[in-house]
Amino acid sequence: MLGYAVSTPSIFSRPPGAEARHLLMTVSGGGEGCCCCVRVSPYGTSAARRLSRAEARVPAAGRAAAMASAGGTYRLRCSVVGHELDVRGVSQGLFPPGGFVSVSRDRTARLWGPDGPNRGFTEMHCMSGHSNFVSCVCIIPSSDIYPRGLIATGGNDHNICIFTLDDTAPLYVLKGHKNTVCSLSSGKFGTLLSGSWDTTAKVWLNDKCMMTLQGHTAAVWTVKILPEQGLMLTGSADKTIKLWKAGRCERTFAGHEDCVRGLAILSDTEFLSCANDASIRRWQISGECLQIYYGHTNYIYSISVFPHCKDFVTTGEDRSLRIWKRGECAQIIRFPAQSVWSCCVLDNGDIVVGASDGIIRVFTVSLERTASAEEIQAFENELSQATIDPKTSDLGDMNADDLPGREHLKEPGTREGQTRLIRDNGKVEAYQWSVSEGRWIKIGEVVGSSGATQQTSGRVLFEGKEYDYVFTIDVNENGPSYKLPYNISDDPWLTAYNFLQKNDLNAMFLDQVAKFIIDNTKGQMLGNTDTGFSDPFTGSGRYVPGSSSGSNAVPAPDPFTGAGRYVPGSASNVVASLSGVVDPFTGRGAYQATDAKAENIYFPKKEAVTFDQANPTQILGKLKELNGSAPEEQKLTEDDLILLEKLLFVTCNTSFETPTAQQLQTLWKAINWPEDIVFPALDILRLSIRHPSVNENFCSEKDSIRFSSHLLKFLSHNGKQANQLLALRTLCNCFVSQAGQRLMMSQRDTIMSHAIELKLGGNKNIHIALATLTLNYAVWLHKVNNIEGKAQCLSVISTVIEVVQDLEAIFRLLVALGTLISDDTNAVQLAKSLGVDSQIKKYASVSEPAKVSECCKLVLNLL
Secondary structure, three states, X not given: OEEEOOOOHHHHHOOOOOOOOOEEEEXXXXXXXXXXXXXXXXXXXXXXXXXXXXXXXXXXXXXXXHHHXXXXXXXXXXXXXXXXXXXXXXXXXXXXXXXXXXXXXXXXXXXXXXXXXXXXXXXEEEEEOOXXXXXXXXXXXXXXXXXXXXXXXXXXXXXXXXXXXXXOOOOEEEOOXXXXXXXXXXXXXXXXXXXXXXXXXXXXXXXXXXXXXXXXOOOEEEEEEXXXXXXXXXXXXXXXXXXXXXXXXXXXXXXXXXXXXXXXXXXXXXXXXXXXOOEXXXXXXXXXXXXXXXXXXXXXXXXXXXXXXXXXXXXXXXXXXXXXXXXXEEXXXXXXXXXXXXXXXXXXXXXXXXXXXXXXXXXXXXXXXXXXXXXXXXXXXXXXXXXXXXXXXXXXXXXXXXXXXXXXXXXXXXXXXXXXXXXXXXXXXXXEEEOOOOEEEEEEEEOOOOXXXXXXXXXXXXXXXXXXXXXXXXXXXXXXXXXXXXXXXXXXXXXXXXXXXXXXXXXXXXXXXXXXXXXXXOOOOOOOOOOOOOOOOOOOOOOOOOOOOOOOOOOOOOOOOOOOOOOOOOOOOOOOOOOOOOOOOOOOOOOOOOOOOOOOOOOOOOOOOOOOOOOHHHHHHXXXXXXXXXXXXXXXXXXXXXXXXXXXXXXXOOOOOOOOHHHHHHHHHXXXXXXXXXXXXXXXXXXXXXXXXXXXXXXXXXXXXXXXXXXXXXXXXXXXXXXXXXXXXXXXXXXXXXHHHHHHHHOHHHHHHHHHHHHHOOOHHHHHHHHHHHHHHHHHXXXXXXXXXXXXXXXXXXXXXXXXXXXXXHHHHHHHHHHHHOXXXXXXXXXXXXXHHHHHHHHXXXXXXHHHHHHHHHHHHHO
């Protein structure tokens, strides 16, 4: 039998352990002006310590009044009614000036404009396109095509809708995330960053996904693009924040004790974060936490910065908007709604707030825009009638019989936002002290249940994701308990099916579980969707770039190649320069660029660049020498050495012979030598892999993974440089035949992730090989026009070009860059958004070799 153990619905309105983070009860004490504080914290002593620090930092009434008057006291401007359910996101708009956009669980996005001389706002545009609730919104800046900008919204249907101001339907829909899109941020040149419960963030350009940022282990709740091009931030339910540069994680910020819910940018080098641990942190992008702010008593959902300063506002689950000036909480505004989901600051300093009651409220310091006395009184009346659940506020446990009466309100408060409980006619009422107004304001009546219903809240967190309900289900009397998360927008039958599948329970219980869901949610539904349960801690698998079919490559002499003696790790096998000067590493020249201004001879590059030159006699000599040091079981026999000599002759000379299976088996044996002696065998592999039959043997579908995995072992950052260099050159040479091309493209993500780790070494030959590998990828990505692959390649170029010093390596990266952006406006825009143009400008003035400046100028012309 399948039995259910279900608590009352109110318990499911928040996750286990999610009661008030810091609970504070203020009651009358032994003398005038005294008070007694009682703390209850599910986080234990650490939370109590945080609360003590918060109290110690609260300014005295006089100081708070001075601060409030200096910055102005915020009062209600207007209440904006239109949405039917929670307002989950708000964002300042571009057009009309002074307006904003809001999104809601009612599946709509709405544009609001100032109501002429009045204090209110008028709905100008209502947009629909999501099949489930809308959770976030941002504005994409104006462009030549869309001078009034675009509106981007993310939803529970996994999609991002892009709207113009001229149509209620989406201009286009971005698909790619596998779960709710819960955060959006726009950058320069039309780039858009999205965060999702699927544990990833994605970078979009127009209607294309450019790259996927992977690294978090839980839902990505918040994202921001920093002013410096190429830098992005993501905050997650895994309690960390990550800094990304050109698509790669540069730094992880740890410190929050719970899910990170919001980010705000202070400057090029500083940002703020807020979290479910009820704290706000100020960070430097270098990694240092500069300050921690305390004040909220429950989850903090959103944070927004005032224009041209470092003051900010926050909203959260404690029913409050808090205004922070000079690092202190200067004002607290309570709401007649449990969840204050979102906020944004307009250019004029007014604050727009969205809450779980579906109403948008705007607050201002301007006397001209302040609401009438009647409107303010109506707001206070609404607030006074709100019901407060002490478990979700900062009021703490209490005994109503011990509370003082209304006479207690004759005593003034000591700080902004101080709360006081009184007993009046058998009811417990909560009041908040307003320093600026010098009076106690009623903020609600304290009852045993939350004032917000589950239908208007949806604030239960389970495994980093939000749900309307989380049920506990017991299997048999002595069996384990399972959690069943459910949103009223879900299909109860599909949810039941997924629950049974996930927990390996008998399918015969499907009807029973589905009926249980329907009965305990009273049939509440927002509409059917095709979304199923997905664990935000695991997602549905890592990003796997699309494979590209290979094309025929014709090996031919190339101006990149040269010759020299055999010294692994030196430039003996490094290619010659493209300039007309003699390459100091090869002793050979290359073709002279004639008039680069008249003709672009550098890009787009059509064929792969290979490392061809070598001295077979010296390679074989070194192989025989080191064979004596090999372990007995791996030593090569005289016959083996003859086979490898024959293989080297066949692959290095024009010959119609085909290497034999025995020769290839011997080569495989040799490249499995110990790391300190394997380099001459790797050099034979580097030369042999250019032969079509050798390429097919090692790179074919049957053996390709074993082969690539073996090569990647040599790319370890603490490995021997000779092995790193030869492994990179072997990968470059794989591009000469179709089998190698297919392998390199299908394993692009893995190979580039390993290869880029070698950028920090000081060996310029390794840098040249790394740049060549990037160039070869650029050649094939240009041929197949794989935009996501181009995005990855551009991010590698942006990362590597900051580190390398050798001009030959720089030149190859410039050729790769030019190849990627040729005939592709999307790639051009992405390169701009990464700030590549500013990274390469300095190379336009390089005098020698001339090819560097010539190529750089041609690339800059495209950008």
